[in-house]
Amino acid sequence: MKRILVVEDDPAILAGLVASLEEGHYEVLTSSDGEKGYQMGKRENVDLILLDLMLPSKNGQDICRDLRKDGVNTPILMLTSKREEMDKVLGLELGADDYVTKPFSIRELHARIKALLRRKGELKKGIDEYSFGSLHIDFKKQEATKGKKALKLSAKEFEILKYFVQHESEVVTREMLLDDVWGYENFPTTRTVDNYILGLRKKIENNPSSPEHLLTVHTAGYKFVK
Numbered sequence: 001m002k003r004i005l006v007v008e009d010d011p012a013i014l015a016g017l018v019a020s021l022e023e024g025h026y027e028v029l030t031s032s033d034g035e036k037g038y039q040m041g042k043r044e045n046v047d048l049i050l051l052d053l054m055l056p057s058k059n060g061q062d063i064c065r066d067l068r069k070d071g072v073n074t075p076i077l078m079l080t081s082k083r084e085e086m087d088k089v090l091g092l093e094l095g096a097d098d099y100v101t102k103p104f105s106i107r108e109l110h111a112r113i114k115a116l117l118r119r120k121g122e123l124k125k126g127i128d129e130y131s132f133g134s135l136h137i138d139f140k141k142q143e144a145t146k147g148k149k150a151l152k153l154s155a156k157e158f159e160i161l162k163y164f165v166q167h168e169s170e171v172v173t174r175e176m177l178l179d180d181v182w183g184y185e186n187f188p189t190t191r192t193v194d195n196y197i198l199g200l201r202k203k204i205e206n207n208p209s210s211p212e213h214l215l216t217v218h219t220a221g222y223k224f225v226k
Contacts, residue, residue, distance in 0.1 A: 041072060080102065
C-alpha cells in the first residue's frame with residue numbers, strides 16, 4: 001500500500017483529501033503545520049507528499065526547498081489556491097514535481113498522483129545491479145555473490161529479489177507478488193510465495209531464522225530492508 005503525506009491546514013480540505021485517498025487504498029499521514037510536515041517529510045518513509053503552499057510556521061515553498069536540500073527525493077505535488085503563474089514556476093524550480101490549483105477535481109488529483117507514482121516506479125525499474133550487506137546482485141546477467149561466494153538463484157528468485165528492491169522498505173503482500181511476479185501463471189498459492197521467501201532467506205541471510213533483509217510483516221506480508 002502506497003503511503004501519502006498530506007500537509008494541509010484547512011480542516012475541511014484535509015478531511016476531504018484523507019477520505020478520498022483512503023478510499024483509493026492509500027495509507028495517509030497528515031499534518032496541518034508546516035514545520036511538523038517538513039519534519040515528517042524527512043523522517044517518514046512515504047511515496048508522495050501533497051503539500052499546500054500557505055501553511056503556518058513554514059510555507060510550502062520553503063518545505064519543498066529544504067526537503068530537496070536534505071536529499072529527500074520523494075515526489076511532491078503542490079496544492080495552491082494561488083493562480084499566479086510565478087508561484088507555480090517557483091514551486092517547480094524549488095523541486096516540486098507537479099501542482100494542482102484549488103479548487104481541483106478529485107479525479108484530476110488522483111490522476112496526477114498516479115502519474116507521479118508511476119514515474120517513480122519506472123525510475124526504479126531500470127535497476128540492473130544492486131548491493132546490500134555482503135551481497136551483490138546483477139539482475140541483467142542473473143548473477144549473485146555473497147562476499148566472494150557465488151550464489152545459485154533461480155530465475156524466479158531473481159525476479160522476486162528485484163521486485164523487493166523496487167519496493168524497498170514498502171510492505172509487499174503475497175497477493176502483490178502473485179500478481180506482479182507470477183501473474184497467477186500455473187495457479188500458484190500464497191504458500192508458494194512463503195516457500196520461495198524461506199528459500200531466499202537461506203541463501204542471502206546470515207541467519208535465516210532471524211532475517212535482516214527479508215522481513216515478515218505480521219498479517220500483512222513482507223518487507224525488504226537494505
